Amino acid sequence: MIFHTSQIDKVYQYLLIGSIFFLPLTVLLNNVLIWTIVLIWLFSGDYVTKFQQIKKNKLAQASILFFSLHVVGLIWTENIGWGVEIIRKMLPFLFVLPIFLTIAKKENINYYLYAFLFAIGVSELCSYLVWLELIAPFGNATISNPTPVMGHISYNPFLAFAIYLVLHQLIFEKGMSKLLRTILTFFVISMIFNMFITAGRAGQVMFFASLAVLIFQFFRESQIKATIISILVIFAIGLAGYNYSPLFKNRIQQVSYDLALLTTNPNTSIGHRIVFASNTLELIKDSPFIGVGTGDFPAEYSKVNIKNTPKVKSTVQPHNMYLFIQAQLGLIGLISFLWIFYVQFKIALTEKNQFIHHTGVALPFLFLIIMLSDSYLLGHFTSNLFILFSSFIYSRH
Numbered sequence: 001m002i003f004h005t006s007q008i009d010k011v012y013q014y015l016l017i018g019s020i021f022f023l024p025l026t027v028l029l030n031n032v033l034i035w036t037i038v039l040i041w042l043f044s045g046d047y048v049t050k051f052q053q054i055k056k057n058k059l060a061q062a063s064i065l066f067f068s069l070h071v072v073g074l075i076w077t078e079n080i081g082w083g084v085e086i087i088r089k090m091l092p093f094l095f096v097l098p099i100f101l102t103i104a105k106k107e108n109i110n111y112y113l114y115a116f117l118f119a120i121g122v123s124e125l126c127s128y129l130v131w132l133e134l135i136a137p138f139g140n141a142t143i144s145n146p147t148p149v150m151g152h153i154s155y156n157p158f159l160a161f162a163i164y165l166v167l168h169q170l171i172f173e174k175g176m177s178k179l180l181r182t183i184l185t186f187f188v189i190s191m192i193f194n195m196f197i198t199a200g201r202a203g204q205v206m207f208f209a210s211l212a213v214l215i216f217q218f219f220r221e222s223q224i225k226a227t228i229i230s231i232l233v234i235f236a237i238g239l240a241g242y243n244y245s246p247l248f249k250n251r252i253q254q255v256s257y258d259l260a261l262l263t264t265n266p267n268t269s270i271g272h273r274i275v276f277a278s279n280t281l282e283l284i285k286d287s288p289f290i291g292v293g294t295g296d297f298p299a300e301y302s303k304v305n306i307k308n309t310p311k312v313k314s315t316v317q318p319h320n321m322y323l324f325i326q327a328q329l330g331l332i333g334l335i336s337f338l339w340i341f342y343v344q345f346k347i348a349l350t351e352k353n354q355f356i357h358h359t360g361v362a363l364p365f366l367f368l369i370i371m372l373s374d375s376y377l378l379g380h381f382t383s384n385l386f387i388l389f390s391s392f393i394y395s396r397h
Contacts, residue, residue, distance in 0.1 A: 008044055012037060012103040013111075020388050021115040024123045024158055025149055027380055034096055034384070041099045053102040059347065059394045060098035062340045067093040069336050073294035073329050082316075083295025086328070089378050092387050100391030109355065112392050113165060120162040121187065123149045124194050131197055144247065145199045154381040156195065156203020157370055161385065163191050164210035164362055171218060172354055192237075196245035201255075202370045204248070208234045209369050213362045266312055273373065276318040279304045280327050291330035301327075317378060321371035324378075341368060347394045360393045 019033035041050070054060045070083075070090050077083040104112075129135045130146035141148035147155040166188040170181065195207050212230040219226035241248040258270035266275050283292065283304050292300045298316045305314045317324050326334040341364040348360025367376065367386055376382040 008040065009103070011040065013105065013108055015040075016100065016104060016388075016391075017108070017111050017115045020112050021119045023116065023381070023384055023388060024119045030384060031380075034092075034388075037103070038095045038099055041103070050102060053396075054098050057098070057101050057394075057396055058343045059340065059390065060101050062336070062343045063093045063097045066333075066336045066340060067091070069329050069333050070294045073291065073333070075293075076290065077293030077295040079295040079299055081295065082298060083293065086294050089383075092383060096384075097387045097390060100388070101395050102397075104392035104395040105397045106353065106356065106392065106395060109392060112388075117162060117165065117187075120158060120191070123155070124159070124191060127155075127194055127198065128190075147198050147200075150381050152198050152200035153202065153374065154200075154379060156198055156200025157206050157366075157376070157382055158203070158385060159191055159195055159198070159200075160203045160207035160210055161363075161366065161389075163188055163195070163207060164214065164366070165359070166191070167210075167214055168217075168355070168358060171214065172358070196241045196248045199247055199251060201251055202373045202376075204251075205373075206366050206370050208238065209366055210362065211237070213365060217358050217361075266309065272312065272315075273319050275305075275309050275312045276315055277320055277323060279308055280318040280320070280323040282308070283327050284323070287330060288326075289330045289332065291326065291328045291333060294328055297324070297328055317375045319374045321375045321377055324375050340364075344390065344394060356393055359389075363389055363393060 015033050015037045019030055019037070022029040022033060054064075067087075067090050070087050074080060074083045074087075126135075126148045127141070127146040130137050130141045130143060130148055133143060137143060137146070137148065139148040140151045145152055149155070150158070166184050169176065170184055170188065176184075192207075195204060211233055215230045215233065216223070216226040219229065242252060243249075254268075255270055258268035261268055262271050262274060266272070279301060283297075283300055286292075298314070301316075301318070302314045305312065318327070322334060322337075325337045329336075344360060344364040348357055348364075351357040351360060363386070370376055370382075377386060
């Protein structure tokens, strides 16, 4: 071995905490720290032990299998260049998740958690400074949609998951000091308000779903009570948002408007997604079991699009993770993808630690919802959110 085990473990923990902190703030530093961990792990010896650790973790196995099918999918791919690009995007499922599952420690969960929440606080502060016009908009931000650090498509899911985490701490962490409870209460209120001055609809759906998950986890002995309270809470917050947030109201009304125009003008946000889904389903029918291959979705989709909807732009992914995976890799690929979530649920449901048990159910459930509206495990921010939190929630250490 190059390093003593205790020394290298300290390095891993500092780098892991750093990578989680930088995740909502900077792609560059987040990637630098993540791949530094990977390189240290790959070149630090003790490979038999490492192999055994990965072999014992069902999630690591499922992740590697999912990645491997993308490599196999190159065999019947004509566009090798785009296939290699997709494989590059999927590399974290081969290296990052399996490796991080061997180094993350449950005893350090609070460090991981609060590093993430502190970074969300920084990101949220930037959002408010832009919204209040105290600083000029930068990055992806506008005054009407203040998401400077990342686009609203990624920002709102981050915000929704952070709200879940903070509310979980407030509801279930009984030994919390009054000062910390006060800080977290103010923080979660500010995040909920921020949710309604930013434009990510999928993240807003994720927010309402996270509230339902928390209510069901709190009222676990009474499903009827949980259902009624969930409906009332979601309705009340949704109604308040609709009446007091012009942006949220506009985004809701835009859905109705887009649907009304669907037959005459499908070139809207909702119209595009419906057309993408319809054309992708037709593509899937032609090759349901093995798909079109890892790199051929753009070209094959374009052929269907020209035939069915020539006035609608083509796409390289259908804004639906399930359709994208099945179109590329067929039913086999989709099963391998869903197997990851099955393993996560299975691990979480047998976990005695309350935080891991609850969050281990919430994380896959919330991602399963938002991936209906976009391929969230292709993008840097949300895919790394999923992988980094999975690494310590489902770790065996």
